[in-house]
Amino acid sequence: MDPIRVMVVDDSVVVRRIVTDVLSEDPGIEVVGTAVNGKVALAKVDQLKPELITMDIEMPEMDGIAAVRALRAKGVRAPVVMFSTLTERGASATLDALSAGADDYVTKPANVGSVAQSMDSVREQLVPKIKALTGRPVGLPAARAGAGAGTGLGAGLGAGLGTASVRIPSVPAPAVRKKPAVLAIGSSTGGPEALARVLPALPASLPVPVVIVQHMPPVFTRQFAQRLDRLCALDVVEAVAGVPLEPGTVHLAPGDHHLTVRSSGGVLRTALDQGAPENFCRPAVDVLFRSVVQAYAGAVLAVVLTGMGADGRIGAGQVRAAGGRVLAQDQATSVVWGMPGAVTQAGFADEVLPLGEVATAVQRHLPVPSLRVGA
Structure with missing residues (x-):
């Protein structure tokens, strides 16, 4: 080559x-x-x-x-x-x-x-x-595990997937599929622009809260949340600890902190920590997905968008096994088909979609009032 x-x-x-x-x-x-x-x-x-x-x-x-x-x-x-x-x-x-x-x-x-x-x-x-x-194989970094994890730069450096066609396997779905009570999204390389297309297409009446991990440094996540908030009908904030999760609000994980969901006083709230990086990342998608599966008893709609590496693959499998649903961005519209490709090739994706169809698919799985005829 x-x-x-x-x-x-x-x-x-x-x-x-x-x-x-x-x-x-x-x-x-x-x-x-x-x-x-x-x-x-x-x-x-x-x-x-x-x-x-x-x-x-x-x-x-x-x-x-x-x-x-x-x-x-x-x-x-x-x-x-x-x-x-x-x-x-x-x-x-x-x-x-x-x-x-x-x-x-x-x-x-x-x-x-x-x-x-x-x-x-x-x-x-x-x-x-x-x-x-450029679609070439990417090996694991030779540097120490977690290098760059604190900033989000260089995060998710696992094997990237090239442009060759792949067979999409399917892991059998669980017998009971649960109505989603939360929307959890993970993304990395190419994610800022992907999120800037998906989130503005969702209505303010979205009936569930949204939690997002985008691999980014601390200063970047604050500014990115502000930009998304200006674009969206939804309220978009950089996540802070202890905030109740409400429908129509988007919580973006701050750089250098894992975002999780915890029950406090019978109320589900955001939580942040600086635990060890996972998949060379902090925040990590797998940490978020694992958390929402537990907090919502599997009633999760997970979306994995463009990004390097395989962060989100294990978490997506946990979402699906617990009765949730998983959507993955397709190869043709991904800047890098690493993260969504890993989910897809593992058989954990219920649907593999072009970026332009992700918001519609999200609304199809949620009872959004704005989808009524004449709304």
Whole structure:
């Protein structure tokens, strides 16, 4: 298999060198060129024909957000991975870049300490994402378990699934299927834009609460919840501990904290903890799914959207075994068909759906008043 052709776009000589050196160590990756800003990248892209582009956000002449928009307008479909800073400004800019058409993001290597640490950061975060986003096999990270789990960057680095067609097995459904009392959603790479399509399509009258794990750092989850809240009829908040779960409210797990549901005084409430990462992730989808299965006695509708790795697979199996239902995003519309693919290939998905049909399927399984004729 030919190496993955990558173009590195950054105005910093140091960052370009770090990224180029690390990527060049991998025989499966070839750095075909660099650019000092978005304008130069646009001029070079037709000649270099990269399969993936790494992109800084703040650059002179044309910044990364404008460059992503211009690349997409030009018809360039190569995945774009942004370099981000873990700040309010960096989070906002990164979310803007994802909305403009970028596929994922990693921590900017110049901000993590020494050159050696910067290179380790690129190896742990960027290399697996390059391979997953281009449909190549991704091995487990060589770094310590949980590396990157505290930020959500580099999370879920288990084996990604490529673009080859797969056989979809089916595990027999339980004899009794329970009416869902909660909607639980898990997502990672590509998840911000997927959630920004699914949640606004759900009505304010949704009769169950919604709990979500999206692999993201702390500052990012707060800003992302605020953005979703502006888009949705539902109330979207970054989860805090001890809040009763009410219909029509969406609780997004904060970065670096597992989100669970606990009974307190006879009322089901949100709970947060910083227990060990699962699937190299904190928050982890499996932790959330396991929790809602117990709290709601299996009356769960679980949805697994685009993302790297296999986080959510075990939890989805527990949901289905307990009488709940599981929906998975299909391969064609997923940025990376790792998480939903793992659920599907394990036989735990009741339905495998294009992203555009997920909200309709959710409402089909819930007694939503807005679906009545004339409503």
